[in-house]
Amino acid sequence: MSDKCGFPRDRLMEYVYSGTEEAKDIAEIEAHIKGCAGCAEKAAGYKSAIKAYSEIKVDFSEDVWDIQRQEIIRKIRKERKDPFAAVLKVFSFVFGHKKLGFALLLVALAGVWAGHYRNQAALQRDRVMIEKVDVLENMEILERLDFYRDLAELGI
């Protein structure tokens, strides 16, 4: 809202930017500004600030822009000679193509999961083997006890 008269700031902005936008109902805003010194001052202030900003644009002489281009090309050439450039290019390509990057990530995760699953299965097999060996050892002991009991019964 504009401070004193209550005219909305957004409408003043429409007027300020009407030169670059398809303006509608500008006549109504203009009529208000003609009769309201506060809004007229504000609109002039906005326009002045915008003008000051747009005038900071920089333009060097063509020689300077040439220097910048040469520097960029030199850096690109250097990057292309770099042995890591190919790796960088693949990296950029993958991350430039989101779907491909996502697919590769899924494949990598599936690989990690498959590796983990194989390890767990091998561990489970080992555990079962150890349990079976323990049972066999216990059976041997029991059989020996039975043998000695039989001998005792026979009075040997």
Added chain:
Amino acid sequence: MEREDRDIIQDIKKGSEAAMNELIKKYQKRVYNMVYGMCVNYDTAWDVSQEVFIKVVRNIDSFRGDSSFWTFLYRVTMNAFYDFKRKEKVRSRVANYTDTKAEDEKRVFEVRDMLNIEEDFEKKEAKERIKEALDGLTDVQKEVFMLKNMEGLKIREISAVLKISDGTVKSHLSRATEKIKSITGGGKQ
């Protein structure tokens, strides 16, 4: 006669250095001024705009032509600008311990020296006030204000580039203009 962007890009994809030169020549002033319009710093604008074109050439294969080349270039420019700001912050933190800038990144001249000194001096105060005002804006407010008043885009074009609604663009523009006016005093010298 200027060639179409897509033709130039096709040649860059084939490795043509002449096409690279052509593309840079076509857009370097716009890119420089977009960055300058975000930070009002000659050196930052110079370094970032160089980085932008290096990144564009490096990632040219990822440009498939779904959007205009300018939109692609704009996104690369803003990403490079925000990356630069992040790196600068880190550099300033470790500046007392070591010089973290690579030899190749160092500029051997001041960009300011290449300007028309009188003209630069005349606008110096206004630029300082604008810089101060920009520092008080959010990134998106700065982008909207720059796209409107430096690039001359329409509200609906800005909303398409930034992927936000027209109403949001208007709201950011209104707030940014108000803040710039209040700090620059409406542009009065």
